[in-house]
Amino acid sequence: NNPCCSYPCENNGVCMTKGDSYSCDCANLDFHGKHCEIPTFTKKIKLFLKPNFETLHNLLTSYKWLWNIVNKVPFLSNYVMKKVYTIRSDMIDSPPTYTSEHEYITKEAYFNYSVYTRTLPPVPKDCPTPMGVWGKKELPPAEDIVKAFFVRKEFLPEPIGTSVLFPYFAQHFTHMFFKTDLKKGPQFQWGGHGVDASNVYGKDRDSENNLRSFKDGKLKSQMINGEEWPPLTSDAQVPMGYPKGMEKSQQYAMGHSFFGLLPGLFMYGAVWLREHNRVCDILKAEHPEWDDERLYQTAKLVIIGETIQIVIVDYVKHLSNYNFDLIFNPELLFDEQFQYQNRIALEFNHLYHWHPLMPDEFNITGTIYALKDFMFHPEIVVKHGLSDFVDSLSKQRAGMFGPHNHGPYTVPVVAELIKHGRTLRLQSFNQYRKRFDMKPYKSFEALTGEKKMAKQLENFYGDIDAVEFYVGLIMEKRRANSVFGDSMVQIGAPYSVKGLMANPICSPKYWKPSTFGGEVGFNIVKSSSIRKLFCDNIKGKCPLVSFRVP
Numbered sequence: 001n002n003p004c005c006s007y008p009c010e011n012n013g014v015c016m017t018k019g020d021s022y023s024c025d026c027a028n029l030d031f032h033g034k035h036c037e038i039p040t041f042t043k044k045i046k047l048f049l050k051p052n053f054e055t056l057h058n059l060l061t062s063y064k065w066l067w068n069i070v071n072k073v074p075f076l077s078n079y080v081m082k083k084v085y086t087i088r089s090d091m092i093d094s095p096p097t098y099t100s101e102h103e104y105i106t107k108e109a110y111f112n113y114s115v116y117t118r119t120l121p122p123v124p125k126d127c128p129t130p131m132g133v134w135g136k137k138e139l140p141p142a143e144d145i146v147k148a149f150f151v152r153k154e155f156l157p158e159p160i161g162t163s164v165l166f167p168y169f170a171q172h173f174t175h176m177f178f179k180t181d182l183k184k185g186p187q188f189q190w191g192g193h194g195v196d197a198s199n200v201y202g203k204d205r206d207s208e209n210n211l212r213s214f215k216d217g218k219l220k221s222q223m224i225n226g227e228e229w230p231p232l233t234s235d236a237q238v239p240m241g242y243p244k245g246m247e248k249s250q251q252y253a254m255g256h257s258f259f260g261l262l263p264g265l266f267m268y269g270a271v272w273l274r275e276h277n278r279v280c281d282i283l284k285a286e287h288p289e290w291d292d293e294r295l296y297q298t299a300k301l302v303i304i305g306e307t308i309q310i311v312i313v314d315y316v317k318h319l320s321n322y323n324f325d326l327i328f329n330p331e332l333l334f335d336e337q338f339q340y341q342n343r344i345a346l347e348f349n350h351l352y353h354w355h356p357l358m359p360d361e362f363n364i365t366g367t368i369y370a371l372k373d374f375m376f377h378p379e380i381v382v383k384h385g386l387s388d389f390v391d392s393l394s395k396q397r398a399g400m401f402g403p404h405n406h407g408p409y410t411v412p413v414v415a416e417l418i419k420h421g422r423t424l425r426l427q428s429f430n431q432y433r434k435r436f437d438m439k440p441y442k443s444f445e446a447l448t449g450e451k452k453m454a455k456q457l458e459n460f461y462g463d464i465d466a467v468e469f470y471v472g473l474i475m476e477k478r479r480a481n482s483v484f485g486d487s488m489v490q491i492g493a494p495y496s497v498k499g500l501m502a503n504p505i506c507s508p509k510y511w512k513p514s515t516f517g518g519e520v521g522f523n524i525v526k527s528s529s530i531r532k533l534f535c536d537n538i539k540g541k542c543p544l545v546s547f548r549v550p
């Protein structure tokens, strides 16, 4: 059978069968030899000089005094940030190379936008085991894995003090580009492959037109108790997945049909709506001669810019837990070869399933809501007011990403995710470790950092090289004072950084004052932060707005 099932080619060499033998294609790689195992001379030097992940991570998350200096010296902080941009982005194939439908390169991979791209091709169908050659003939039932390792017994709080504001930001932000079209299949998606602010403005022109007021560039909204909120679907006809029996007066219209489900998403929908309309007022004051369309389109670009700024300096800064202040500055890449194009990968979608961060109940200024009382009740946010709501989420701890912390409502979601990984024949966790420059784990104990679960995992999978992608991410031991394990950072960071910096607004032709309505708009982008996003849109005293509990 297929000799490529054992993945004999190292360093991203491409395995090609020839009858029942194989050859490794090492073209355009810094390696050669039968298995692309021999580095070229220059590569040897680079590999020697490359600091290993462990040292880098420890350096970045300790030595506060050192980073306080680096953060203050632009020459140094810009140098470090440019390294982060280039090293991370270079890990992503651009143009995209594989899809879930073929284990070899096809023209589909480039021209078919309606599927997620794949960083590693699917395991060939004619292999001895689901993971190639390792492990058992059959993978254990997903339900058994979930029951044994994922189900929450008691809420495990996130160790560094992440607040519930954080996972809701993650969910609202990533629903811009994680839009699986399950009717067609788990490899199909209907998103725009990047930060396109479709979570605010809707998925297509039709939805956009229904959400716009067509006055002064603004989006439709309604005033309730002196605060600005999203309109109702009776006023803005966009598809919102509300359950049948739901009261009409609670059916709010937003950019994504899913956002009516959770008040945390409604909160972000509301604050971005206010921010868009606030920016329109500022732009109109600057350009009284501009019509509705120009105000709308320019405000939209400002919102995209604000989103990327906030994601880098607040959101990613928090989850990386680095002492180094991350910077959003596209100019750092202007003297590099850089592809301003992005394609959302299936693996990025899978790794971003952070449901363990969600608690089972929410404390909003003393009122406790069980998750089931939260769902499809966006009016809770209106009742408490935006200020008290964001303040409460900033004070409540999020859950830890790891084993035994999936709440009951998320168990079916994660079981389905594991099944999708199998349908789409994702390669093993260790294969992805190698693809992202990490050493594969040699034992189950090395992966989990303990004995009990390692033994159980071994009973299920038989071989460490047969552990599935998402299971590996969940079971991986976490480093001290980190939100995630090494693999989540090392695999997620390239997708994340590429997705942010390859946005068109970061390209030289876009990244200039005139794109954002002049210096005023440009400065709104550069000075935005999660705290400012809320405080600029809440009258009176600003509440606590933080991804970390006090």
Ligand SMILES: COC(=O)[C@@H](C)c1ccc(-c2ccccc2)c(F)c1
Pocket: 084, 088, 316, 319, 320, 326, 488, 489, 490, 491, 492, 493, 494, 496, 497
């Ligand atoms: C040097 O490390 C990095 O590049 C930092 C900035 C970094 C960047 C992005 C992530 C990240 C990982 C998973 C999902 C979303 C973001 C991350 F965990 C760390």
